[in-house]
Amino acid sequence: MDIWFxxxxxMDYRLGVLLAVIVPFVLLIWALFQKQEAMQRLLIIYWRxxxxxxxxxxxxxxxxxxxxISGFAARVLIPISLWFWVDLNEEIRDIPQSLLKLVFTSxxxxxxxxxxxxxxxxxxxxxxxxxxxxxKTAFCQVWLEAPQAYRDFFHTKSGxxxxxxxxxxxGLVIYIIYLAYFVLIRLGKxxxxxxxx
Numbered sequence: 001m002d003i004w005f006x007x008x009x010x011m012d013y014r015l016g017v018l019l020a021v022i023v024p025f026v027l028l029i030w031a032l033f034q035k036q037e038a039m040q041r042l043l044i045i046y047w048r049x050x051x052x053x054x055x056x057x058x059x060x061x062x063x064x065x066x067x068x069i070s071g072f073a074a075r076v077l078i079p080i081s082l083w084f085w086v087d088l089n090e091e092i093r094d095i096p097q098s099l100l101k102l103v104f105t106s107x108x109x110x111x112x113x114x115x116x117x118x119x120x121x122x123x124x125x126x127x128x129x130x131x132x133x134x135x136k137t138a139f140c141q142v143w144l145e146a147p148q149a150y151r152d153f154f155h156t157k158s159g160x161x162x163x164x165x166x167x168x169x170x171g172l173v174i175y176i177i178y179l180a181y182f183v184l185i186r187l188g189k190x191x192x193x194x195x196x197x
Contacts, residue, residue, distance in 0.1 A: 003138055003139070003142045006145075009143060009145070009146070012118065013146040016114075019107070019110060019111050020053055020078075024050070024111075027039070027043060027103065027104055027107060028044075030100055030103075038088050038092050039092060039095075039100070042085065042092070045081050045085070046078070046081055048081075049077050049080075050081075052074040052077065052172075052175055053071070053074050055168050055171040055175060056074060057147045057150055057168070058164050058165060058168025059168040059172065061148060061150070061165055062162055062164065062165035063161075064168070066129060066169075068126060068128045068129030069129040070172060072122040072125075075115045075118045076115075076119050079111070079115045079116060082112060083108075087193045088194045092104070128140035128143070
């Protein structure tokens, strides 16, 4: 059955690779060379939070429903991580205008818009993460095509789908533990300061 929004799903994954992986990696290297510590700290925080995206890919490889929920959560948490820190926002605001600052600020806004729009779109697919019967429909299965293409490209000779899903599940457990520790303990101590990040 042909799904009318299949091209949009693939476009979402391609935009995700560009905005969530390639651009922030280049920005981190650039910020290291330019010795922009506030940008470096924000990008390191971003990478910690955005790791949920790759965890989601591994959860979706074996068709595990939880991947739909973790994917939605990633779209919510990433924009928060980009704007939450009062001290980093002020430091970045005070950096003199430069090409790096322009590209960094543009990426920050683009990533925020991408995640917000993605979260709205993914909300329609949250039932895929709850119902087994819904998960088996073409409506949900279309989201599994890109993770399976990723598996075919990067894991052709190593591991099966269950093992790759297990890696994703271990990553998710570690992620949840760290997030709970941050929310319940560190957030109360440091507030919206990223100084101890």
